[in-house]
Amino acid sequence: xxxxxxxxxxxxxxxxxxxxxxxxxxxxxxxxxxxxxxxxxxxxxxxxxxxxxxxxxxxxxxxxxxxxxxxxxxxxxxxxxxxxxxxxxxxxxxxxxxxxxxxxxxxxxxxxxxxxxxxxxxxxxxxxxxxxxxxxxxxxxxxxxxxxxxxxxxxxxx
Numbered sequence: 722x723x724x725x726x727x728x729x730x731x732x733x734x735x736x737x738x739x740x741x742x743x744x745x746x747x748x749x750x751x752x753x754x755x756x757x758x759x760x761x762x763x764x765x766x767x768x769x770x771x772x773x774x775x776x777x778x779x780x781x782x783x784x785x786x787x788x789x790x791x792x793x794x795x796x797x798x799x800x801x802x803x804x805x806x807x808x809x810x811x812x813x814x815x816x817x818x819x820x821x822x823x824x825x826x827x828x829x830x831x832x833x834x835x836x837x838x839x840x841x842x843x844x845x846x847x848x849x850x851x852x853x854x855x856x857x858x859x860x861x862x863x864x865x866x867x868x869x870x871x872x873x874x875x876x877x878x879x
Contacts, residue, residue, distance in 0.1 A: 790798075863871050
């Protein structure tokens with residue numbers, strides 16, 4: 722039985738037949754034990770024969786012990802590190818002060834902008850709407866019918 726959906730077919734499959742419980746046999750267990758024993762003994766032989774050669778690989782090399790340092794050199798190093806920490810701490814404090822100062826300036830500018838915007842809105846609300854300009858009647862066009870030039874137009878008084 723099959724169903725068709727928008728150009729695709731769906732097929733029902735038959736159930737696989739039951740093969741029963743897996744059977745363990747003593748033969749497979751013995752084969753597995755032998756393979757493991759051979760693998761372990763082969764690895765032991767290789768390690769014994771070529772163990773010194775493995776030290777040439779960087780992954781098998783042990784790290785060298787750190788060199789001993791005199792107390793005087795260690796104290797000088799410790800003082801240098803402490804001086805660097807004090808200097809960096811001072812730089813961070815100065816940076817924090819500068820950031821706070823800039824933040825205060827931005828806050829003041831924002832407040833001034835808000836104030837100016839509210840004043841502009843108030844001024845727009847208070848001013849009357851602009852009046853429409855009065856239109857003057859358009860002059861009638863003068864047309865010459867006989868071909869003679871027209872006399873100049875009389876000037877309008879304003």
